[in-house]
Amino acid sequence: MNKALFFINGEEPSKIPQNINEYSLIACTDGAYSRYVYKFQLKIDFISGDFDSLIQEQVPQGITLISTPDQNKTDFHKALELLVERRITQVDVYGATGRESDHFIGNLSTALYFKNKLKITFYDDYSKFFFSNHKTHLTNVKGKIISLIPFFKAENIQTQGLQYPLNNEPLCLPERIGTRNKAIDECVTIEYSNGELLIYISNS
Incomplete structure (x- = not known):
């Protein structure tokens, strides 16, 4: 350990x-x-x-x-x-x-x-947050706020289980960031190809 x-x-x-x-x-x-x-x-x-x-x-x-x-x-x-x-x-x-x-x-x-x-x-x-790997699985998150914040760009983002899904889309500061999304399933999957992505998860 x-x-x-x-x-x-x-x-x-x-x-x-x-x-x-x-x-x-x-x-x-x-x-x-x-x-x-x-x-x-x-x-x-x-x-x-x-x-x-x-x-x-x-x-x-x-x-x-x-x-x-x-x-x-x-x-x-x-x-x-x-x-x-x-x-x-x-x-x-x-x-x-x-x-x-x-x-x-x-x-x-x-x-x-x-x-x-x-x-x-x-x-x-109020929350937890971390820089993600290129593929991240979140569990027990239904109803929680999920924000995806690029540093400074993340490309080809795909999500499953979010209210506002992304389908091979980029996020980039300052043009577009993915704050205040919401988990509609208990399990959420987030994938991207290049760049860096900070994932924020609210406690409730």
């Missing part, structure tokens, strides 16, 4: 995953730990960052602190490098949205950069 749970310093999630045992590693940035992660009853494997916002008194013994002072990369980018070094292949990320929107945009850019090394899924209180 090479799946990690990772927290960064955005909006504090109102709840965390219940299936903690499916993660082989749990970690966070220093800002996330000081703001909210310290309140959770979790066994944290490491905290990374430049530690400019870490309250040392909050950190119990046994948690590894990894200094990543390089200011040319974000704390999220440097943390993902650490996860790749530990042979993690999947990451569920909480705290990527909210608060400072420029950080959120940067987090998306970082996720795209690591797409071929890590399967990164972002979660918040």
Whole structure:
């Protein structure tokens, strides 16, 4: 099992995953730990960052602190490098949205950069979203909002199970994006040939 749970310093999630045992590693940035992660009853494997916002008194013994002072990369980018070094292949990320929107945009850019090394899924209180493979199957999504957002272009998109289907059609910023579609079936299939596609799924 090479799946990690990772927290960064955005909006504090109102709840965390219940299936903690499916993660082989749990970690966070220093800002996330000081703001909210310290309140959770979790066994944290490491905290990374430049530690400019870490309250040392909050950190119990046994948690590894990894200094990543390089200011040319974000704390999220440097943390993902650490996860790749530990042979993690999947990451569920909480705290990527909210608060400072420029950080959120940067987090998306970082996720795209690591797409071929890590399967990164972002979660918040309202949705989950991820950069998709060229063919993606979604389950248990009937009635949920499904948005397809190209970065910056995705070609020959085909969908099944959406209210407004696409049939070998392109999406491209800024001309046309596929926001606010809706799943009409429990299972949805999305395929495309070239480019990059961010898939957003509402919680309800």
